[in-house]
Amino acid sequence: MSAKNIYFYYKNVCEEILGPEHGITSGQFAELAKKTAPLIERLNQERKSGKTPYRDLPYHPRYPKEVKELAARLQQECENFVVLGIGGSALGNIALQTALNPYLYNLDSKQRKGPRLFVFDNVDPVQFGSFLDWIGDQLNKTVFNVISKSGQTAETAAQFLVIRQMLLERLGPEGYKKQIVATTDPKKGTLRAITDKAGFRALEVPDGVGGRFSVLSPVGLLSAAVCGIDIETLLEGARQMDERVSRTDFFANPAALNAAIQWHYYQRGKRISVMMPYCHALKDLSDWYRQLWAESLGKKTDLDGRAVFVGPTPVNALGTTDQHSRVQLYREGPNDKVFTFLQVKQFKRDVVMGDCPPEAPELGYLARASMAKLLNSEKLATEYALIQDKRPCLTVIFDSVCPETVGQFFYLYEVTTSLAGMLFHINAYDQPAVELGKEATFALMGRAGYEEMAKKIRPFQETDSRYLV
Ligand code: PA5
Numbered sequence: 001m002s003a004k005n006i007y008f009y010y011k012n013v014c015e016e017i018l019g020p021e022h023g024i025t026s027g028q029f030a031e032l033a034k035k036t037a038p039l040i041e042r043l044n045q046e047r048k049s050g051k052t053p054y055r056d057l058p059y060h061p062r063y064p065k066e067v068k069e070l071a072a073r074l075q076q077e078c079e080n081f082v083v084l085g086i087g088g089s090a091l092g093n094i095a096l097q098t099a100l101n102p103y104l105y106n107l108d109s110k111q112r113k114g115p116r117l118f119v120f121d122n123v124d125p126v127q128f129g130s131f132l133d134w135i136g137d138q139l140n141k142t143v144f145n146v147i148s149k150s151g152q153t154a155e156t157a158a159q160f161l162v163i164r165q166m167l168l169e170r171l172g173p174e175g176y177k178k179q180i181v182a183t184t185d186p187k188k189g190t191l192r193a194i195t196d197k198a199g200f201r202a203l204e205v206p207d208g209v210g211g212r213f214s215v216l217s218p219v220g221l222l223s224a225a226v227c228g229i230d231i232e233t234l235l236e237g238a239r240q241m242d243e244r245v246s247r248t249d250f251f252a253n254p255a256a257l258n259a260a261i262q263w264h265y266y267q268r269g270k271r272i273s274v275m276m277p278y279c280h281a282l283k284d285l286s287d288w289y290r291q292l293w294a295e296s297l298g299k300k301t302d303l304d305g306r307a308v309f310v311g312p313t314p315v316n317a318l319g320t321t322d323q324h325s326r327v328q329l330y331r332e333g334p335n336d337k338v339f340t341f342l343q344v345k346q347f348k349r350d351v352v353m354g355d356c357p358p359e360a361p362e363l364g365y366l367a368r369a370s371m372a373k374l375l376n377s378e379k380l381a382t383e384y385a386l387i388q389d390k391r392p393c394l395t396v397i398f399d400s401v402c403p404e405t406v407g408q409f410f411y412l413y414e415v416t417t418s419l420a421g422m423l424f425h426i427n428a429y430d431q432p433a434v435e436l437g438k439e440a441t442f443a444l445m446g447r448a449g450y451e452e453m454a455k456k457i458r459p460f461q462e463t464d465s466r467y468l469v
Pocket of ligand 1: 086087088089147148149150151152153210211212295431
């Protein structure tokens with residue numbers, strides 16, 4: 001193992017802690033091991049036969065080099081780096097930035113090693129409009145990274161069309177070409193065609209890697225490298241985790257344990273999976289996880305074509321903030337959740353509190369105390385309180401938040417998701433249910449070929465005043 005690691009801690013789901021009604025007995029663990037161990041073998045085989053190309057991203061011979069070379073040039077060229085993408089083309093970028101760069105990265109030039117970063121993963125005109133007002137007179141110092149495998153995703157395409165128009169009008173064709181970097185399919189698709197015509201600099205979205213599994217590809221790596229994140233160490237972390245999650249010994253494999261525990265509780269009616277980091281930097285890892293878990297595991301049919309309607313619901317929370325908003329529900333509401341805390345042993349820095357005012361001796365316990373100690377004490381206190389109410393709690397412990405451990409985390413959860421998909425006996429890599437909403441949007445926006453769909457939607461477009469109060 002390396003100097004900095006993450007660890008998966010599962011004592012607080014065991015029967016000895018939670019009792020027989022909500023805890024997992026050693027017999028049940030043995031059953032889970034028996035069921036999951038062959039799946040680890042199968043997943044390892046599938047990986048060897050090329051069925052899970054995301055597994056090999058940390059070893060890619062070309063991507064990191066290409067990304068670093070381009071990032072070095074972009075760092076010289078721009079003061080603002082703007083990602084246009086959505087879903088798997090944005091959440092990993094956001095998670096990396098929040099985890100590994102300072103909180104005030106964009107505001108304080110002394111705290112950053114690259115250009116400001118903006119990631120737009122929506123089409124809100126007020127939000128985007130406000131950004132356009134600010135960026136308009138600094139376009140020549142701004143690079144836009146359009147990330148889309150297909151190029152047809154309405155949100156990304158819409159943002160691109162706005163920026164394209166602005167660049168063409170203000171900087172002309174040369175400026176348009178220079179200020180855009182595309183990350184897209186190397187051979188086909190709408191964005192590929194636009195890229196080839198315009199002559200944009202471009203990186204690849206790898207073949208066979210779904211958006212939500214693509215953070216360790218150029219999709220996630222470019223913005224990270226441009227903003228000074230050490231992507232080599234990030235990938236090294238992922239490689240270290242690869243060894244751990246490939247182990248066929250169930251009890252030595254954190255992904256297998258994690259997937260099996262989550263699957264087991266789902267069968268026992270605990271169908272909500274809450275991820276609650278006690279560290280602001282890890283906050284958007286739980287957002288990334290939410291997409292990975294939901295899109296991968298929420299499926300109507302299983303691999304035999306039977307209707308199963310399965311899928312645990314991922315929920316993200318933040319400690320300590322949500323202690324003051326949701327813990328009441330988490331302790332006294334239905335016992336239908338599995339909690340995963342993210343905890344940090346060694347924070348990058350600490351803040352020490354001041355003296356206690358003489359008129360408030362009740363605050364004395366905080367005087368000259370460490371904020372890191374308070375945060376971690378609150379994590380333990382919340383976990384203790386949840387356990388009193390027999391709520392199962394897992395923890396991913398980070399030695400520290402650094403590229404190595406963040407790389408381990410991504411890889412751990414990607415492989416956990418693959419194994420959970422196998423336990424649920426569903427395809428974890430498709431997302432058929434997302435299509436209908438996309439097509440309905442095309443129809444509502446008048447795209448040719450969607451006229452029949454437009455007719456079907458028409459009744460829903462009228463607001464029925466009888467139901468409007
Ligand atoms: O995980 C996924 O596959 C999705 O979230 C996609 O990343 C998202 O829909 C964007 O797709 P595209 O890259 O084609 O624009």
